[in-house]
Amino acid sequence: MELMELLRTRRTYRRFDGRPVPDEVLSDILEAARVASSGANRQPLRYLVVRRPEQAAQVFAHTRWAAYLPPEQGTPAEGERPTLYVAVLVDETTAKQAAAAVDAGLAMSNMTLAAWNRGVGSCIIGAFDRPALTEYFGLPDHLVLQNLVAFGYPSHKSFLEEWNGSPVYFLDENRDYHVPKRSLADTVRFFDQTD
């Protein structure tokens, strides 16, 4: 896919068709994370891959979905759930605190784009029960769970919409997502502009 097309269509997906993510795609996802830029090149991120169905179900139980929607619309039901998670961990023995969050963002962007390039959709998850998952994963104190990224083959579409003053995304009659984005006119000012 052409790069700008890949960027425009790499949206958040929250319902999946249950097919497992093939190992070759997982390899791309992890390689994309590995080569991401990192503040001072410290590379404090570690990745925990969850791909067994029973383990994915445990992880799902500690995640929260689509805060703007009622759960029956936004939370994937049984049979629609992600088949793969990558947990992004920060090794605090190597991290510079502020840079680690930026590193994680860059790595997750790379991972989700590499996945989408192979037709695999994703949802970055920041709303999860950190203590419960830290315990479930058996993480030592120096490994802090930063984010999760959920993956699967999407069973819905997602469309960009013009900004109408609200960040709230919504579903249409086909349960496809519509996601408002601010315009460049709203977000960009050229420093050489005189008006």
Ligand SMILES: Cc1cc2nc3c(=O)[nH]c(=O)nc-3n(C[C@H](O)[C@H](O)[C@H](O)COP(=O)(O)O)c2cc1C
């Ligand atoms: C840092 C971050 C945390 C997020 N956490 C969640 C989450 O916990 N649950 C969820 O359903 N979506 C989550 N999202 C997805 C956002 O809601 C989504 O990116 C936003 O609605 C815009 O949609 P888009 O990704 O298709 O542009 C998160 C996204 C980011 C970047």
